[in-house]
Amino acid sequence: MAARASSRSKSNTPRAARNATWFLTELDPDDPGIAFGLCDLGLGAPELGYVALAELASIRGRFRLPIERDVRFRPDKPLSAYAAAARAHGRIMT
Structure with a gap:
């Protein structure tokens, strides 16, 4: 069982x-x-699941840019609500 991140x-x-x-x-x-x-x-097809952080660190986008954290993002609902909206729209909606 996973622990909640801070x-x-x-x-x-x-x-x-x-x-x-x-x-x-x-x-x-x-x-x-x-x-x-x-x-x-x-x-x-967004889905809930586990991911290796090392795998994320190795991913490069266009121009070989690494994944970046959205520092402006402030969640305002539980993960289950984001997951339901993502399934309905076919992508994560924030």
Whole structure:
């Protein structure tokens, strides 16, 4: 069972052909290199799941830019509400 992270973060691939977005809410207490959240690879099928932080760190978007954290993002509802909206719209809506 994952422990709640002290804060939630939203990250995305800047200037990528597919606008991938991750809304991560929890770290695995047994493996802090694994996070849980809402993952949208830009393919129209966002889903809740686990992701390796090392894998995210290795992803590069257009012009070889790394994933960046959206420092302006302030969550205003629970993850379940973001997940329901994402399933309805085929992408993470913030």
